[in-house]
Amino acid sequence: MAATAAVTVSAPRPHPITKIHCPSHPEAVLVEDYRAGDMICPECGLVVGDRMIDVGSEWRTFSNDHVGKDPSRVGDAQNPLLNGGDLSTVIGKGTGAASFDEFGNSKYQNRRAMTSQDRAMLTAFREINTMADRINLPRNIVDRTNNLFKQVYEQRCLKGRSNDAIASACLYIACRQEGVPRTFKEICAVSRISKKEIGRCFKLILKALETSVDLITTGDFMSRFCSNLGLPKAVQIAATHIARCAVDLDLVPGRSPISVAAAAIYMASQASADKRTQKEIGDIAGVADVTIRQSYRLLYFKAAELFPPDFKFDTPVDKLPQL
Amino acid sequence: MEAESEPLPLDILITNVVCVFRVRCHLDLRHIALKGANVMYKRDEGKVVMKLRRPRVTATIWSSGKIISTGATSEDEAKIGARKCARCLQKLGFQVRFGAFRVVNVLAVCSMPFEIRLPDFTKQQRPLASYEPELHPAVNFKIKPLTASMQIFSTGSITITASNVARAAQAVEHVYPLVFASRKGT
Numbered sequence: 001m002a003a004t005a006a007v008t009v010s011a012p013r014p015h016p017i018t019k020i021h022c023p024s025h026p027e028a029v030l031v032e033d034y035r036a037g038d039m040i041c042p043e044c045g046l047v048v049g050d051r052m053i054d055v056g057s058e059w060r061t062f063s064n065d066h067v068g069k070d071p072s073r074v075g076d077a078q079n080p081l082l083n084g085g086d087l088s089t090v091i092g093k094g095t096g097a098a099s100f101d102e103f104g105n106s107k108y109q110n111r112r113a114m115t116s117q118d119r120a121m122l123t124a125f126r127e128i129n130t131m132a133d134r135i136n137l138p139r140n141i142v143d144r145t146n147n148l149f150k151q152v153y154e155q156r157c158l159k160g161r162s163n164d165a166i167a168s169a170c171l172y173i174a175c176r177q178e179g180v181p182r183t184f185k186e187i188c189a190v191s192r193i194s195k196k197e198i199g200r201c202f203k204l205i206l207k208a209l210e211t212s213v214d215l216i217t218t219g220d221f222m223s224r225f226c227s228n229l230g231l232p233k234a235v236q237i238a239a240t241h242i243a244r245c246a247v248d249l250d251l252v253p254g255r256s257p258i259s260v261a262a263a264a265i266y267m268a269s270q271a272s273a274d275k276r277t278q279k280e281i282g283d284i285a286g287v288a289d290v291t292i293r294q295s296y297r298l299l300y301f302k303a304a305e306l307f308p309p310d311f312k313f314d315t316p317v318d319k320l321p322q323l
Numbered sequence: 324m325e326a327e328s329e330p331l332p333l334d335i336l337i338t339n340v341v342c343v344f345r346v347r348c349h350l351d352l353r354h355i356a357l358k359g360a361n362v363m364y365k366r367d368e369g370k371v372v373m374k375l376r377r378p379r380v381t382a383t384i385w386s387s388g389k390i391i392s393t394g395a396t397s398e399d400e401a402k403i404g405a406r407k408c409a410r411c412l413q414k415l416g417f418q419v420r421f422g423a424f425r426v427v428n429v430l431a432v433c434s435m436p437f438e439i440r441l442p443d444f445t446k447q448q449r450p451l452a453s454y455e456p457e458l459h460p461a462v463n464f465k466i467k468p469l470t471a472s473m474q475i476f477s478t479g480s481i482t483i484t485a486s487n488v489a490r491a492a493q494a495v496e497h498v499y500p501l502v503f504a505s506r507k508g509t
Contacts, residue, residue: 253440
């Protein structure tokens, strides 16, 4: 008990981790003796703090253990940001023979009455998860989508709209905000909502949350489209260059960046050894055949200037297909 | 304006003027549908659509006596069309009193002599302008105090929607320098 007198409040340099220190060796890092619950100074052996409570776990739990054996008295990790921190408790499932009636059903039916709001949100999160899973979106985008959905849902401005539509629009916004935009058609492909409805919800959500998103550029989609088409890196770089120059020179005013990107990929692939047809590119990009043709015509004029200087031409510029 | 030496005459063509007015009496739509000329009776929606020829306007008539008239190309024409419609109803035998005439919406089209770079324009006019090339090829630009909204295309055409003609003109004047700054060429 003599050590307690050594606990000084007016220590010149307070310990970063513990507030107590050895009086004769204030700089010494205390060693914890877990068996006795003491903190001991390694220099002089003085027991500085006693009855230290060990905050480690009492037992170890493995994931392949049977659920009934786990003596943990706490449930799953909560997601307080998204569910509002429900701290209610429920009666557990019965284990003895008396808790089952003659047919083998449990006598006490645990009816979890979740609020309809929570249920709707959980359904939406599940839906978002499924959608994101279909196009292999990383966890950070899914989390951002969930947060957006929660914000929108709590605001209740878009209450009349279908939750699925709002979820799809949130997914679109999250992808945009993370800097990896997906086209509306790509989101449509994994959702049951029409492009028009997603577009409408998108605009409404931006207004409700008072945010705005950056404009899409042609470069955002190059790597995805090119790898889906199986084009080599050189072609991808060339296509990116073509599209960027085309936009800088403003050869394609009023054309959607997706169409310009598709046309650029077409031009780059036709100039290289890996040629792709307009139909193939249109399938991947979600752009119509004729749209690629239109944008390609605008690019064809200045084809020679658009290619990067170090590009290896398999088909020279004057032999490029003229549509 | 700093951007130009002398004021450039810009033609603002009014394509549509929408107005509402009342005839201050109940109307029997069935009677109008049977006896009236140039009318269509939409019974499911409870309205009669009357199309006039001379000011080319379409009037939607409800049984409460409220009428919406669309298709006029100027505010005066809208008023003439409205009065003509009221006169037709008077001739059909109703005790019509023309009242509460109000121009609700005006659609106008304007063409800039230059092309416009939409991404530049959007970046400068961030919260007010919204551009989604995937959804619509034009920039949606809202002018809050004037309650006017416009669609700006890259060819330089602008479609303005405002509550009356004067506001539409003001909206064009307001947006001209902004659009001039993001123009293409020179």
